[in-house]
Amino acid sequence: MTGRPLLRALSALSLHKIGQITGALAFAVLVPRSLGPELFGQLSFVLALSLLLHMVGDLGSLDIMGRFVPGWAQEGAAGRRRIGGLVWQLTWARLGLGVLITLALVGGGEWLAPWLGPGRAALVGLGVALRLLSWAPYHLSFGLNRMGRWAVELSWRQWAMIPCLLVGRRWGLDGLLVGLVMAEVVFLAPGVFWLRPYGRPPRPAWAALRPYVRFGLGFFLANVLVVLLYRSGPVLLEVLTRDTVAVGYLGLALSLYMLLITIIGQYLTAFVPSLALLTTRGQMTEARRRLERVIHHATLAMGALLLGLGLLIEPLAPLLFGPDFGPVGRLFLLLSLALPLQPLVSAGRGAAAAFGRPRVALAAMTVGLAVGLAAGLLLIPAYAATGAGLALVLGVLATAVTLLRVGRDWLRPPWRSVALAALPLVLVFLPSPPSLPAALALMAPALAVYLLVLLLGRGLTPTELWRWVPFRNDSGRSP
Numbered sequence: 487m488t489g490r491p492l493l494r495a496l497s498a499l500s501l502h503k504i505g506q507i508t509g510a511l512a513f514a515v516l517v518p519r520s521l522g523p524e525l526f527g528q529l530s531f532v533l534a535l536s537l538l539l540h541m542v543g544d545l546g547s548l549d550i551m552g553r554f555v556p557g558w559a560q561e562g563a564a565g566r567r568r569i570g571g572l573v574w575q576l577t578w579a580r581l582g583l584g585v586l587i588t589l590a591l592v593g594g595g596e597w598l599a600p601w602l603g604p605g606r607a608a609l610v611g612l613g614v615a616l617r618l619l620s621w622a623p624y625h626l627s628f629g630l631n632r633m634g635r636w637a638v639e640l641s642w643r644q645w646a647m648i649p650c651l652l653v654g655r656r657w658g659l660d661g662l663l664v665g666l667v668m669a670e671v672v673f674l675a676p677g678v679f680w681l682r683p684y685g686r687p688p689r690p691a692w693a694a695l696r697p698y699v700r701f702g703l704g705f706f707l708a709n710v711l712v713v714l715l716y717r718s719g720p721v722l723l724e725v726l727t728r729d730t731v732a733v734g735y736l737g738l739a740l741s742l743y744m745l746l747i748t749i750i751g752q753y754l755t756a757f758v759p760s761l762a763l764l765t766t767r768g769q770m771t772e773a774r775r776r777l778e779r780v781i782h783h784a785t786l787a788m789g790a791l792l793l794g795l796g797l798l799i800e801p802l803a804p805l806l807f808g809p810d811f812g813p814v815g816r817l818f819l820l821l822s823l824a825l826p827l828q829p830l831v832s833a834g835r836g837a838a839a840a841f842g843r844p845r846v847a848l849a850a851m852t853v854g855l856a857v858g859l860a861a862g863l864l865l866i867p868a869y870a871a872t873g874a875g876l877a878l879v880l881g882v883l884a885t886a887v888t889l890l891r892v893g894r895d896w897l898r899p900p901w902r903s904v905a906l907a908a909l910p911l912v913l914v915f916l917p918s919p920p921s922l923p924a925a926l927a928l929m930a931p932a933l934a935v936y937l938l939v940l941l942l943g944r945g946l947t948p949t950e951l952w953r954w955v956p957f958r959n960d961s962g963r964s965p
Contacts, residue, residue, distance in 0.1 A: 509644035519808035527730035530737025534720035543618040546702020555629025570684030578690040584615025609663035616670035623677030711851035719874040732871040739817040761840035782900040784829035789907030796913035801922040820875040824882035834889040854885030
């Protein structure tokens with residue numbers, strides 16, 4: 487896809503990403519304040535648990551569709567039949583998984599959380615099952631290069647959830663769970679309509695689906711590991727401590743952290759195709775140089791974001807989320823210990839795909855998850871949400887170290903940039919500004935000092951201050 491079609495697709499995706507970011511911010515501002523710590527803690531647990539269970543039904547579907555559907559779409563009626571066969575078999579498999587997940591939750595929900603009785607667990611399972619069923623048409627849209635359709639489910643989910651939750655809150659947790667189910671129906675309905683051209687569902691046939699699932703297995707495992715590392719904290723915290731209020735604090739701090747790394751991660755992912763093209767041409771030296779520049783600039787940008795948030799988050803948290811959520815600011819600062827390493831982790835995983843080294847990414851995520859889970863089991867019983875935050879930091883650190891070790895032939899991080907971007911972490915160990923006006927007054931001089939340190943430390947040139955672009959795809963030259 488080139489020229490105007492590419493520009494249209496990028497414009498559509500940009501619009502959806504605006505919706506995703508604003509939706510995350512609106513959710514963080516509106517929902518915690520309206521629910522209060524206890525009820526929001528229960529919601530945070532349910533959302534984290536649901537996300538982990540969704541991954542059981544992932545099956546590597548997005549990568550399967552991206553690999554096979556584009557070619558089949560060019561084969562007319564025969565290709566349409568093949569597409570329909572794949573989509574419906576995936577739907578049957580997910581329907582079965584959704585039923586099994588719901589039954590497992592009904593039987594074991596109260597073990598996970600005492601307040602998650604069979605009726606409530608059934609609602610959680612129903613929400614998971616509906617989302618699994620809705621994935622097939624959205625992933626199909628990705629394979630058909632209809633990026634606008636594909637991005638709807640990813641980007642507008644929280645905007646759909648907010649009104650459903652705010653209406654359901656008057657009936658407590660039961661109303662919230664019904665609201666989550668209704669939000670899933672919002673996304674399933676258009677998906678059902680999009681599948682109409684592919685005929686009626688055939689009978690379930692695992693043998694027909696098996697080769698495609700085998701193809702997507704590696705991607706599926708990698709996706710599961712990523713979600714487990716970043717999203718298992720609230721579930722572990724509830725199971726190990728039964729401190730639902732702390733789960734709410736952690737869930738909110740984690741959502742802010744994930745929003746930040748999502749913004750940086752999208753920037754980094756955009757360079758993967760160019761790295762893959764250079765690799766195909768045998769220009770590995772240039773590819774490694776460009777990868778280093780990408781990590782360099784993303785890391786310095788992360789340092790600037792960290793500095794601003796480090797000053798603002800603690801005085802701003804009670805104003806944004808309500809006075810009961812003051813601890814969220816300090817917890818976010820704790821999670822931010824991992825932020826300077828996040829560009830290295832995100833770019834390293836993307837580069838592993840571009841350079842044809844999927845085992846590197848899988849090994850790194852496996853080690854990171856093992857360290858994060860072990861640390862969580864040790865730290866959470868004693869330190870609650872703080873222990874869960876530290877466990878995630880250690881998991882990200884282990885992922886970065888493993889990437890550097892296993893991918894040392896092509897992943898050479900700019901250590902000077904990482905060190906300079908880590909300087910704002912001193913804010914984690916200092917008292918926060920006494921008020922929001924004081925924090926705002928410190929912002930401009932603090933950013934000026936940070937930029938001056940970058941210039942004096944040769945982390946950034948004056949030209950790069952005006953052109954914050956690691957390289958341009960059309961020229962192949964760094965600025």
